[in-house]
Amino acid sequence: MLELLFLLLPVAAAYGWFMGRNSEKQKELKGRASVTKNLSSGLNFLLTDQEDKAIEQLLQLLDVEAATIDTYLALANLFRRRGDWDKAIRIHEKLHQLKLPKQQAQKIQFELAKDYFSAGLYDRAEPLLSALVQAESIREAVLKQLFSLFTATHEWQKAMDFRAVVEQTDSRSLRIGVANFSCEAWRKEPVPSDAYRQLIQRYPVSLRPKYELAKKLIAEEEFIEARELLLAILQQRPQWAAELLPLVQQTKPEPAEWQTLLTELSRKHKNISAIAELAQFYAQGENLQQAENLLTDKLKQQPNIRLFLKFIQIRRLQNPSEPHLAEIEQMVQAYLDTKVLYHCRNCGFKTKQPYWLCPSCQQWETVEPMTGIDGR
Template sequence: MSAADSLLLLLLFAAAAGLGWYFARRSLRAPAPAGRAQVSAEYFQGLNYLLNEEPDKALEVFIRMVDLDADTVDTHFALGALFRKRGETERAIKVHQNLVARPDLPREARARALNELAEDYFKAGLFDRAEQVYGQLARGAVRRELGLLGLVRIYELQRDWEQAIGAMDQLASTSGRAGGETVAHYCCELAQEAVGRGDLLAARHWLKRAQGADRQGVRGAMMRAQVAQLEGDHRLAVRLYEQALERDGGFLVDVLPELRRSYAELGKAGEFGHWLEAALAKHPEWRPGVAFAAIADGGFDDPTTRQCIVDFVASNPILTEILEMLRPTLASDGGRDAAIRRISRAMQRIARASPRYRCNVCGFSGNTLYWQCPSCRTWGATRPVTKFRFEAMLDPRAVPRESGPNR
């Protein structure tokens, strides 16, 4: 038995002991009703069944006790939590259904029982039933926020983004918590689905709603730029990609190649270098990210990105040693510049053999940008990786795979 299970059993023992003390005190003052004495004895009987690994018998005893005394409700919650934690969801459901069915249960306890029952259904994978119970809780006056949070969780898993938007709007009005950033992600998901089926009009509609929910969202700016590219409006795409980088320079590796492409489509490939030079003067902290993006992409050939790569190599003692070793052997082929090109090609292979994205919350990594981390379900925590994993050089056959934090 785990430590958590042992703790719950200890709490049950404490509850039983407390009731025993309470009944003993009352027995000194007045004759105890038969029901009260029976409750105390049944507690110990139920606990004995639990310790002897006879949960069905214990469950029968504890459920029978609810009909005798409302003071046992907390013990039932502890028992239900124990069953659910052990994966015995059917027994947990039975405990909480029995509580919900009681007509004399106080409103707060009933709301708590509804939430626990919904959690049982959710853990059992019965999402339709969980949705019904969460909805019942969300329509009530007690613990309404828990019901709405449960609905949001289910709608996210089902990718029912419009329902999720409605639940988040209700949650914001109920609790006062700001949910604009999350709603913007829902709108972007709907826009992405619209792009996938070629409906750019619907995509623009949802992206406009995303912008209204979170005016500083980098994802919305990147997606609006993508739609502009699809529509051939590269002038707008350039403006939106530049706007996205101003909001979050961490996405250089994703944005720079697309931005350079839109400049080229406008016949202004040379102006890309001028823009980048001005941007780096304003944001010198971008220089390593520009070097990583240029090396990983392999298609940049302007003086500004070349200088960023040179600076990156010079800032790394190991790469500097390799550069000095290569220069004499490549003297007839351009010396230092040829050596840097060789190093860049090697680092490009390293970048392509490494995960491209990593969640800052749980460490999940992979080659796909999930705006909601598949592992911890956090929105907006997954970021592009902008550092070279040199250990990838030890195994040239290394193939990037999606992995959790412990892989």
């Protein structure tokens, strides 16, 4: 009898182990069923437009199921895109309270900062973003968001304080942004020319420091350096000829130098403004036929309304008594007056006046002169 008892002991132990394991499985299954039920309930609230109840239901699950964070991030981003910033903030704040791996926690903090920014809560967004600029994986995106904040608040000096961090990235747009922040800060407090020279040397990709220094030097009658700066900008962006050529003229270039510049821009870059100015140069030298021939050849190669207008003006000089040319010139000019002159290469925003900062996408130095049949 005692021997039989000893034989049954292993069986009893095995049975106890099996039942205990089964009990754990039952608890796990019940827990999953509860989560599934709550999740289904939350989704049902969403589908029936009861969003507040849905958020409450879904946020309760975060304490149970932290593994579904990506789903919550997607939901919060959906609310933010719809303009429901308070709902997005509630979700991201709840996620921000969880103990998560560092990289995931940084991502959530960044999303929360974007919520605050979208809601206009800049004082809450700034410290969250400033704490993330050393996070290498998202540094560039964080800096761009931070610069958007400083642009909105016109806190140019704060942006300039991040120059060293910007130079740890490969971002061209961030460097252009920093250069423009400096120029904005100096609009109220004039600085020596050397400050612009240092800025140009530090951020050669930006056009604005060259442009601002050139205007400053023209006012001071330092024409040679001003002309060099303007020519450097034309080398970078020949499409800006319509705005820059009048400034180059103010630097009093020699006639031969002026003609060479216009010829190069018209031949190499087929720039409309340069072609029109070259025709005007010939006309002023009483070479009206040469001006007309130039415009005729260019119009055949590159149809453009502004060149056609210049052609009419030259023809009027040749035939001042022609009655219909003045009327045609007025009609063409009235047509051109209705056309936008600039567009943003980043977002497509169109405008009649130039901006260093695109009013639509808030990017620096992306608004450029229009090209095409109405372009300059």
